[in-house]
Amino acid sequence: MNLDFGQFVPNIPYILQGILVTLKFVSVSAIVGFALGTILALFKIGRVKVLSWLADAYTSVFRGTPLILQLLLFYHATPQLTGYDISAFEAGVLSFGLNSAAYISEIIRAGIRAVDTGQNEAAAALGIPYRPMMKDIILPQAMKNILPALMNEFITLTKESAIVSVIGVFDIMRRSQIVAAEKFKYFEPLLIAGIIYYVLVMMLTLVGKLVERRMSRSD
Amino acid sequence: MIKVENLHKKFGKNEVLSGIHTTIQKGEVVAIVGPSGSGKSTLLRCMNQLEHVSSGTIWVNDKKLTDSSTNIMQLRQSIGMVFQHFHLFPHKTVLENLIYAPMKVKGLKRQIAEKKAKELLEQVGLSIKANEYPKRLSGGQKQRVAIARALAMEPEYMLFDEPTSALDPEMVNEVLDVMKDLGNSGMTMVIVTHEMAFAREAADRILFLDGGKLVEESEPSAFFNNPQTDRAKAFLNKVL
Numbered sequence: 048m049n050l051d052f053g054q055f056v057p058n059i060p061y062i063l064q065g066i067l068v069t070l071k072f073v074s075v076s077a078i079v080g081f082a083l084g085t086i087l088a089l090f091k092i093g094r095v096k097v098l099s100w101l102a103d104a105y106t107s108v109f110r111g112t113p114l115i116l117q118l119l120l121f122y123h124a125t126p127q128l129t130g131y132d133i134s135a136f137e138a139g140v141l142s143f144g145l146n147s148a149a150y151i152s153e154i155i156r157a158g159i160r161a162v163d164t165g166q167n168e169a170a171a172a173l174g175i176p177y178r179p180m181m182k183d184i185i186l187p188q189a190m191k192n193i194l195p196a197l198m199n200e201f202i203t204l205t206k207e208s209a210i211v212s213v214i215g216v217f218d219i220m221r222r223s224q225i226v227a228a229e230k231f232k233y234f235e236p237l238l239i240a241g242i243i244y245y246v247l248v249m250m251l252t253l254v255g256k257l258v259e260r261r262m263s264r265s266d
Numbered sequence: 267m268i269k270v271e272n273l274h275k276k277f278g279k280n281e282v283l284s285g286i287h288t289t290i291q292k293g294e295v296v297a298i299v300g301p302s303g304s305g306k307s308t309l310l311r312c313m314n315q316l317e318h319v320s321s322g323t324i325w326v327n328d329k330k331l332t333d334s335s336t337n338i339m340q341l342r343q344s345i346g347m348v349f350q351h352f353h354l355f356p357h358k359t360v361l362e363n364l365i366y367a368p369m370k371v372k373g374l375k376r377q378i379a380e381k382k383a384k385e386l387l388e389q390v391g392l393s394i395k396a397n398e399y400p401k402r403l404s405g406g407q408k409q410r411v412a413i414a415r416a417l418a419m420e421p422e423y424m425l426f427d428e429p430t431s432a433l434d435p436e437m438v439n440e441v442l443d444v445m446k447d448l449g450n451s452g453m454t455m456v457i458v459t460h461e462m463a464f465a466r467e468a469a470d471r472i473l474f475l476d477g478g479k480l481v482e483e484s485e486p487s488a489f490f491n492n493p494q495t496d497r498a499k500a501f502l503n504k505v506l
Contacts, residue, residue, distance in 0.1 A: 168353065171339075172347035172349075
């Protein structure tokens, strides 16, 4: 064993700067995934057959193929097919956002299904139209139930975001690899990256717990 | 006036209502009674189209409720409904439960909606619970809030679907008392109930359903003292 963390101290700020990149990447992807996932979930439970079929097909494809394949396709095939020179960040957000939308839509669909149908009937009997009923009555109750599953998805997203390093986004992972390559030593920089990811996930877990507590005011 | 003409309702092949005719007059309190599975609740739920009819017509005032061109959402604003299992919005406080629909659907200002809501809570004796969440209420309290929530839309009609069936016995009366007051104030009410004493005392008319048919329709004293059909007699023998 010849471990020497001392020689990596000057590189730590460089790796830490990756946190911002990762956080920016994860939060944009999460917003895309959540927004699109909600829409897909509403399509799935809706009465319009074409839309629910489309949403199912979407989920099937994005869940049925490797994320890294989707990422590489968006990054390399977009310029080839459309001529648009997509940035690594855009390709990453696109593939992660669209991919997690598939998973989130299933989570939300299950959450909506779990809300008592009496809530729909009570809203209907009061003359409340579909849109406000979903937004103000059904979805808030669904969200409360699915919060743990949703946090799981966001945690996965945070960790898996390390994959974007393969297309050259300068996130925590990529930076630690660069440092490693520079010094021909892998263990220390990768361990530093691992600790950073772990702390990020812990903080996310904490946020999840706080939100959960806030949402169970009505219990 | 709610007018039901030749109403049929099928669930798959099973016909639960076959050829119901009746008219609910303004200001009337009508109790629907009958054995389980006789179609009472289905008939009630057709009156605000929570169940779509298979055939037949329902008029609410001069509007054909069963016409596909009718704006059902708008018509429902004038028909309040109270459910067996309350269906309060669990993530909203009692007050929020009451003001949500008036604000969202009728566009009332919060101040006005809250004033009305507080009056209604006073009326059902639950002013002190305004800021509680439904989970903190007893069954009887929940049902009184549910009645107040329906009344907050200032409906012309109130439908009650077995409003006391899910309650502990000692809570039944507090709900029935609120309903009696409501009936005395001139509200038009249709009530599916198993509370025969209440039906006898509070209703102007009894509809007796059995096997999806309207078997008897008469004043309470006539129905309970002198039922005309064997089926009504058999039913009353069991429940009284």
